[in-house]
Ligand SMILES: *[C@@H]1O[C@H](CO)[C@@H](O)[C@H](O)[C@H]1NC(C)=O
């Protein structure tokens with residue numbers, strides 16, 4: 502009997518704690534919710550403010566230009582073009598977005614994570630070595646690498662929040678299309694977020710954290726800033 506009450510109380514607490522998460526990609530509460538900046542022209546609030554559906558147009562649900570690459574990222578030999586809620590307002594509350602990635606030969610999209618989305622990719626051109634890391638359930642200070650060499654037509658998925666990379670191992674340009682199950686997946690590039698933070702993380706933390714001396718830390722800071 503007591504066990505059953507505990508079970509019910511635990512269930513009630515769990516239900517309470519897992520109730521509305523307002524900053525999440527929710528299931529849509531209405532058919533359309535075109536994002537709009539002007540709060541006066543809006544009606545509902547769910548994530549971004551929604552445009553009054555009367556004023557929604559086909560263009561709100563359309564983006565053109567993914568057939569060409571995006572702006573090059575200096576020094577990395579890559580270019581990205583992201584289509585998310587910010588440049589395609591009809592994506593608001595739909596929980597999806599898409600990015601095109603172009604990689605020069607031997608270029609790497611550095612180790613990174615998308616905190617709010619899993620990422621489903623397909624290669625349309627070239628050869629790309631990809632992988633993600635899963636922490637070991639027994640020893641959290643170890644991890645397991647899941648990696649693959651992908652060719653055009655191959656599809657691969659990086660589960661939500663896990664650290665991953667994409668590396669063009671071929672001799673020609675590679676192009677990847679990636680779909681996210683978030684309208685705003687987020688991006689944390691691991692090396693630069695750690696070594697080029699503003700203000701900087703104190704040397705001792707980085708030296709101890711990476712088992713390096715302060716000269717090496719200074720060199721890494723210089724490389725990533
Ligand atoms: C909304 O504001 C953002 C940031 O100021 C801007 O980049 C974007 O183009 C605006 N969108 C519309 C539809 O006016």
Ligand SMILES: *[C@@H]1O[C@H](CO)[C@@H](O)[C@H](O)[C@H]1NC(C)=O
Pocket residue numbers: 714715716717
């Ligand atoms: C830091 O480590 C590097 C590589 O092990 C070594 O060459 C260098 O002398 C070290 N510097 C200091 C100040 O300990």
